[in-house]
């Protein structure tokens with residue numbers, strides 16, 4: 421199925437809702453049935469026949485179909501946040517006594533889940549540099565059940581060879597989970613490379629307008645049905661039908677937004693190459709990236725995030741960021757607006773674990789005029 425068909429048509433049944441082109445928000449917690457037989461049937465199939473909105477809801481179900489198809493998965497679940505999707509995925513694969521391997525510099529709450537929270541439930545984690553396959557091999561123990569990837573991560577964009585890691589993991593009966601938020605389902609499909617569960621913070625590209633928080637997990641029917649019966653129903657971190665409707669609307673333009681990011685971001689990055697105030701540029705599709713070949717192999721495009729290591733101290737970073745006019749200073753990314761985050765604004769204890777120096781600044785290129793963005797960064801560099 422092609423992408424526009426998924427975004428525009430899949431899962432939609434206009435004749436069931438007055439031929440409306442836009443599907444309705446089914447803002448109902450509860451669903452009723454006329455006969456015991458129908459009621460029994462609904463309860464027996466609560467993953468897709470609505471009985472109660474913590475399980476299935478018709479508006480949310482449209483989204484499940486579209487997101488599964490985008491990730492080339494058999495099935496998908498949508499959660500209240502990316503973090504809920506991470507927590508459900510990890511908890512579906514480990515129990516007391518198990519061991520996990522996670523790549524360095526993951527999303528901060530992934531780090532907290534594995535290294536602070538799950539420690540209390542008897543799960544241990546080894547953090548490794550995921551750029552070399554040998555590091556995975558060395559970290560595997562007899563009780564390793566999970567390898568957690570983020571390729572690329574969202575700060576300095578180190579990659580993992582998803583195919584090689586998945587092959588190695590499966591030889592040892594280990595499951596592979598990957599946070600694919602940076603790429604969106606349009607720039608990378610890790611299930612095709614062997615990963616077992618793919619998750620997204622839909623608050624970023626999938627939502628795309630900085631107006632909702634949500635998460636997605638995609639995988640095989642068996643894995644998703646197991647997760648539905650346990651982590652999904654038990655944690656209860658569902659999104660509202662109204663937010664699901666907003667996400668369906670966001671998906672209409674996902675390809676336009678990603679195509680734009682994939683074409684404009686390299687133009688901004690190129691304008692900065694060799695600048696005397698820049699020590700290093702981090703961007704997966706930069707030819708000087710030591711992992712450029714791997715990035716080209718497993719990613720269809722490199723969208724809107726990149727980072728700069730500035731040749732200055734905290735005061736210089738402050739002058740630089742305070743001088744930017746077209747970039748909003750904020751966390752998150754993936755919306756319409758261009759953003760900047762100076763990591764020196766984050767508490768030092770949180771930065772140390774993730775190796776974020778004072779002079780590291782991350783940019784997000786939104787739906788903006790490239791020339792203005794380039795000029796804005798260049799004039800701010802002069803203020804350093």
Ligand SMILES: *Cc1c(COP(=O)(O)O)cnc(C)c1O
Nearest residue numbers: 501502503527574601621623634
């Ligand atoms: C934002 C983000 C998350 C967490 O998503 P929320 O929706 O904010 O819970 C996870 N992974 C990455 C890479 C992110 O950028």
